[in-house]
Structures are given as structure tokens and as C-alpha cells.
Amino acid sequence: MPVPTTGSLDRRRFLTFSGAALGAAALSGCAASVDDGSGGGGSKSGSTTLTVMSTEDEKKVIQAAGTALGIKINFVVRDETKLNAMLAAKNPPDVVRGLGAVETPYFAARGLMADLDPYFADSSVLKASDLDPVNDVWRYDGRKQGAGPRYGIAKDYSQDQMFWYRTDMFEAAKLDLPSETEPLSYDEWLDLGKQLTKRRLGKVKVYGLSAAGLGTFSMLMGMTASAGGSLFAEDLASVDLSSPEALKALTWYLEYARADIGPNVANPNPDGWDWPTYQAGRMAMACDGYWFSGAIGGDPKVAEVSRFAPAPQLGGNRVSSCFAATGYWIPKAAKNKDAAWKFFEYYFAGKPGEERAASGWGIPSLTSLRSRMPQGTEFQKQAFKVQEQELAHFSVLSFTPYAQLTALEGVINKVLPKAIKAKTSAGKVADELNRLMNEQIAQGKELVG
Known part of the structure; x- marks a missing residue:
């Protein structure tokens, strides 16, 4: 394989x-x-x-x-x-x-x-x-x-916010299959994830949804764009997760993580990535792009029950980026x-x-x-x-020249786990992310001049 x-x-x-x-x-x-x-x-x-x-x-x-x-x-x-x-x-x-x-x-x-x-x-x-x-x-x-x-x-x-799903799990839960042409809203996607999650003695046995296989920052970028906004300012020299569009995306992610229906920064997938979990029938939907078909195609039984769906949208500005x-x-x-x-x-x-x-x-x-x-x-x-x-x-979403993804993702991994567990409001989480990320970006801007 x-x-x-x-x-x-x-x-x-x-x-x-x-x-x-x-x-x-x-x-x-x-x-x-x-x-x-x-x-x-x-x-x-x-x-x-x-x-x-x-x-x-x-x-x-x-x-x-x-x-x-x-x-x-x-x-x-x-x-x-x-x-x-x-x-x-x-x-x-x-x-x-x-x-x-x-x-x-x-x-x-x-x-x-x-x-x-x-x-x-x-x-x-x-x-x-x-x-x-x-x-x-x-x-x-x-x-x-x-x-x-x-x-x-x-x-x-x-296009990294498209997702795969297992028809056998949808049928077992008596749920309609996602459309091949019309994207789900993020709220509809979250609701499906909750219905497809299976628990035993309070612990998740089957994830209903893995929403951020690519990393949280990139996911928030795409969600904010589909809501009609941008995480980065026009000059790419700062982020603003407090904008209405970005705050909507952050609020969604916090709800997803607190619902405990899939891997997240506070509770990562023990398998390390989506494929082993999806293959084993312990994940109903996986937010992984077309590349995932290479893995699925290597297992005929999984391929038989796997289907691909358009990227969910947070607003009316349909975006499906890479x-x-x-x-x-x-x-x-x-x-x-x-x-x-x-x-x-x-x-x-x-x-x-x-x-x-x-x-x-x-x-x-x-x-x-x-x-x-x-x-x-x-x-x-x-x-x-x-x-x-x-x-x-497809559309190109500009990334900042002043910081690396590793640095911005590191801020998320520092701030979000505590905020998820403490049920901190999205507004306060956005303020903390803005402060720390913009410090990183400002340092980089000084170096570039």
C-alpha cells in the first residue's frame, strides 16, 4: 500500500x-x-x-x-x-x-x-x-x-476541508447520506457528528466526526473565509479572531471539542491520524481531502462503504481551499x-x-x-x-509572511486545551489567541523589515 x-x-x-x-x-x-x-x-x-x-x-x-x-x-x-x-x-x-x-x-x-x-x-x-x-x-x-x-x-x-464518510454507519444510525453537490452547513455537520458518535461507559468508542485532520489554525482560516471574513488583516501583519466571522468559527470549534465527538487539541486521536481509526470502523466522518482515497483504495471492504462529500460551509461564501x-x-x-x-x-x-x-x-x-x-x-x-x-x-487564501504555521499552531495548542476544559467564553479565547499570535507575527515583521 x-x-x-x-x-x-x-x-x-x-x-x-x-x-x-x-x-x-x-x-x-x-x-x-x-x-x-x-x-x-x-x-x-x-x-x-x-x-x-x-x-x-x-x-x-x-x-x-x-x-x-x-x-x-x-x-x-x-x-x-x-x-x-x-x-x-x-x-x-x-x-x-x-x-x-x-x-x-x-x-x-x-x-x-x-x-x-x-x-x-x-x-x-x-x-x-x-x-x-x-x-x-x-x-x-x-x-x-x-x-x-x-x-x-x-x-x-x-481541497482540505472536504470529508469522507462511511455509508454503513449512516445507515445503521438511520441518517440520510450527505449530498454530493450541496455542501452541509457546519452546524448540520456538527449535528451529524453528534448523532454518529458512540459511547460506552462514558467513553467514546466511535468518533462521529474528525473535523481538523490538517491542524486547527488552517481549519479556522477556511471556516472564516466561508463566513465571508479573513483571519489575517489585509496587510497580513496581524490576526483577528474577534471579528464576527472568525469568532463564529472559533465558537464552532469550541463546541465541537467540548461535545467530545472527535479528535481535538484537548483530546487528540491516540492513533495519531485519521486513517487507522477510520479503517477500523471507529470514525464515521473524516475531514481529509481527496488524498485519503489513496488509503481507502488499499482496503476494498472500507472502499465499498466510503463516499466523498463537498467541504462544509460556515456562511454563504462557498470556499474550498488547499x-x-x-x-x-x-x-x-x-x-x-x-x-x-x-x-x-x-x-x-x-x-x-x-x-x-x-x-x-x-x-x-x-x-x-x-x-x-x-x-x-x-x-x-x-x-x-x-x-x-x-x-x-477553489480559491487561494493568503498566509502571513511574518510567521510560520508551526508558531501559530503552537499558540493554539497552548491556549485551547485549557479553554476547552474550563469552558472559557469564545470572546476571551479569541483575545488570548490574538495577543499571543500577534506577538509572534510582530517579531517576524521586524526581521523582514
């Missing part, structure tokens, strides 16, 4: 990375960035060694790509602190794995990412016109995401940019890209590969149909 390449394991692993070395690294890296990112700086043909920083589950694929290209691969396991230190020392990897949706503004604002537009312009293999719109999260114009130079490419992606867009970027100070681009062409458009597209572990990053998405079984056909309809509601 394939390993999750865009799923909760990657995200959960990412959320545990340390961000402690960012201050000096950002300043030093920014000052040291003298290469214009337009190519050059490579070794002579036949003697190139490409340093690639990625996760362990990608090691074999990356090494095979190196073999196919005649390039020696120096594989480095992805680690946030190590990456920051290498950037600060002006000796970064040639290729870095990252989450485009939440990392691009941070690294681009510090002048640490190579502009890939010249490479796209010259390539006969990778064309900007073939890129799925999700790749716009890898763009940053100095003020917001979605415009400006391209700094990376997603390897695949999902909060990862896991992919790769080339540091501005990388020594082998031309070889790195050759790796990009093969990895994204060659055999590895084709195999990823057919695996069900995410929507391919290139539109030309979308026809390879699996549609052989009824479960796969239903998921593909729902996913195709959902694409119309």
Missing part, C-alpha cells in the same frame, strides 16, 4: 518541526541572497550531485529520479531547524520539500527562494499553462499569495539550479508524476495528468465526480 504523500502524516510531522532557528537564519539568508535565481551555478555535466531535502517516504522515488537523470542524489531528511541553519550558512539544499500554501510567503519575503519563471519560459516539458490553479499558492508578489513569480510546484494536492499543496522549491542560493530544474521536469512531468496521479493520493499538479486519476471502481468514480465539481470552488 502506498504511503501518504500529501496526507495528515506529512502535515502532522510538519506541525512538530521546530521553528526556533528562524530569526538569524532569515536575516542572514536574506542578506546573502545575491544570485538572481535565473539559472547557472551548476556543476559540469556528468559530475552533478543534487542535495534534496525531503521526507523519508519520498527517498526511493527521489533516488530513482536521480538514477534516471544520471545525477547523484544527496538525500537529506526534511527538518525545519536544519533547513534554516543551511539557509543561514548560504549552503542550502538544491531542492527543498515544503508546503506551498503556508510556507511560500515566509521564505519568499526573505529572499530565500529562486524565481522559477525563467525556467518555465525555457522549458519544453513544464509549462506554466499546464499548471493546476492550486500552484498559485506557490506565487508571492511581495504583498500576497496568488500573484507574482512562481517559487515552487505542488506535487499533488487536495492548506498544503505539498511540493518542492529551489533556494535562491542553491549551487545547482539547472540540475534542480532537470529534476523538477522529470519528477513532476515524467514517470513519478504519472504514477502519483494514478495512485489516488492527491490531485495531480499538472492538468495534463488529471485523466490518470483512478476511476476503476464505484468508490473511485464517486470520489472523482465529487472532486471535479468541487474544483470550481
